[in-house]
Amino acid sequence: MAQVIMDKFTKNVFKEKSIIDPNKKVRAAVVGIGWIAEAQVDSYLRCEDVDLVALCEIVPGKAEAFMEALGIQDRGIKVYNSTKEMYEHEKLDVVSICTANASHCQLVVEALDAGANVLCEKPMCVTLDEAVTMCRAAKRNNKILSVGFQPRMTKYMQDIVNIVRSGELGEVYYIQSGGGRRHGIPTPFGTSLIESSKSGFGAMGDIGCYSLDMLLNAVGYPKPLTVSAYKSDFFGKDPNYYKGHPEYAEAFDVDDFAAAFIRLEGGIILDFRIAWAMHMDTTGDALILGKKGGLRIPSTPAWNGSFDGPLTIYHDVAGEQVQTVLPFEDEDIGELYYKKVRAFVSAVNYGTEVPSPAEQILYQMAILDGMTRSAELGKEVDIVIPEI
Ligand SMILES: NC(=O)c1ccc[n+]([C@@H]2O[C@H](COP(=O)([O-])OP(=O)(O)OC[C@H]3O[C@@H](n4cnc5c(N)ncnc54)[C@H](O)[C@@H]3O)[C@@H](O)[C@H]2O)c1
Numbered sequence: 481m482a483q484v485i486m487d488k489f490t491k492n493v494f495k496e497k498s499i500i501d502p503n504k505k506v507r508a509a510v511v512g513i514g515w516i517a518e519a520q521v522d523s524y525l526r527c528e529d530v531d532l533v534a535l536c537e538i539v540p541g542k543a544e545a546f547m548e549a550l551g552i553q554d555r556g557i558k559v560y561n562s563t564k565e566m567y568e569h570e571k572l573d574v575v576s577i578c579t580a581n582a583s584h585c586q587l588v589v590e591a592l593d594a595g596a597n598v599l600c601e602k603p604m605c606v607t608l609d610e611a612v613t614m615c616r617a618a619k620r621n622n623k624i625l626s627v628g629f630q631p632r633m634t635k636y637m638q639d640i641v642n643i644v645r646s647g648e649l650g651e652v653y654y655i656q657s658g659g660g661r662r663h664g665i666p667t668p669f670g671t672s673l674i675e676s677s678k679s680g681f682g683a684m685g686d687i688g689c690y691s692l693d694m695l696l697n698a699v700g701y702p703k704p705l706t707v708s709a710y711k712s713d714f715f716g717k718d719p720n721y722y723k724g725h726p727e728y729a730e731a732f733d734v735d736d737f738a739a740a741f742i743r744l745e746g747g748i749i750l751d752f753r754i755a756w757a758m759h760m761d762t763t764g765d766a767l768i769l770g771k772k773g774g775l776r777i778p779s780t781p782a783w784n785g786s787f788d789g790p791l792t793i794y795h796d797v798a799g800e801q802v803q804t805v806l807p808f809e810d811e812d813i814g815e816l817y818y819k820k821v822r823a824f825v826s827a828v829n830y831g832t833e834v835p836s837p838a839e840q841i842l843y844q845m846a847i848l849d850g851m852t853r854s855a856e857l858g859k860e861v862d863i864v865i866p867e868i
Pocket of ligand 1 (some may be wrong): 511512513514515516517536537538539542561562563580581583587601602603628630642669671672746
């Protein structure tokens with residue numbers, strides 16, 4: 481079997497645009513000053529055409545302490561403890577929503593209705609109904625709603641898209657997600673990701689949304705039609721799993737493993753699996769199978785939109801089975817958060833392409849919503865997406 485190593489493929493997907501005009505400022509605010517807020521605040525501060533004017537955090541003193549820790553307390557950034565109060569006092573062009581998943585819908589709609597364009601952290605929300613409500617609010621206000629998927633900013637992800645769109649694989653009929661964690665229920669920051677009242681779902685939505693975005697984006701986000709899903713919580717509910725913190729097992733009421741079989745428009749099958757915990761190192765590599773070729777996307781030990789190792793195309797050349805290995809370049813993951821914010825600001829300020837637009841991520845939410853329903857009913861369910 482022949483193996484070819486390609487030494488050149490795409491150039492870096494994200495290019496700092498020369499269109500950036502430091503005199504054309506947008507006024508920005510960040511809501512929810514927790515873990516991910518640091519990357520967002522830092523990114524806004526790096527954008528020459530952004531005035532970061534406000535932070536909003538319901539826990540009194542938390543935003544002030546955050547600014548002190550970052551050494552930005554003298555930048556004139558105002559702190560609010562309620563979004564209502566913030567919108568009464570500030571006219572904002574862009575707002576980032578960085579709170580727990582279950583609050584995204586309400587806070588995003590409020591920001592859009594206040595006249596802002598919104599960058600919402602992943603996952604978009606918790607249910608299909610919420611996703612529809614959010615898309616309708618964006619449409620009603622004629623504003624941009626982007627969902628924060630920083631892996632989209634990588635050359636790696638762009639290579640995957642380019643390979644599929646180039647026709648190299650022929651017509652795609654099967655896509656399979658991979659990765660997952662052996663021991664990675666996210667409790668280092670408390671219980672906000674393992675309580676459904678805050679997070680909505682477990683591994684399925686928290687890291688499954690990255691797998692879904694990677695594969696669906698590659699094949700052009702076809703409409704989902706049906707889903708049959710399974711989810712379990714064997715590790716999350718086990719007090720022995722959490723060394724020294726058996727109380728987490730009491731709080732845990734989401735999934736730590738999920739698998740699903742999804743039919744997509746155009747005859748494509750999506751075979752999905754994800755885990756926060758399992759007695760296995762990986763659920764496998766992600767695969768894209770087409771009539772002319774197949775693409776292997778190596779899994780990572782702690783899948784969260786990360787990537788590790790070269791992409792390989794399996795195809796026949798002149799009757800021979802050939803593997804083409806694409807060069808693998810490490811990318812600076814920290815920079816992806818900046819690129820995500822930069823791409824969103826450019827879409828608002830200069831009308832460039834909206835990164836991960838809500839109308840697209842709506843389909844992903846329809847799948848996650850269908851998975852939850854199917855797993856609970858124990859049978860296949862239809863996915864019906866209302867008009868926006
Ligand atoms: N893109 C990524 O790589 C990435 C990484 C981590 C988390 N996230 C996502 O970011 C979101 C937040 O995660 P986190 O880990 O930063 O959470 P976190 O719990 O650390 O922070 C959330 C903050 O929001 C505040 N808050 C809650 N309701 C509020 C309200 N109504 N108004 C103002 N503040 C409010 C909380 O007090 C808390 O300080 C989640 O949706 C998560 O999935 C994304």
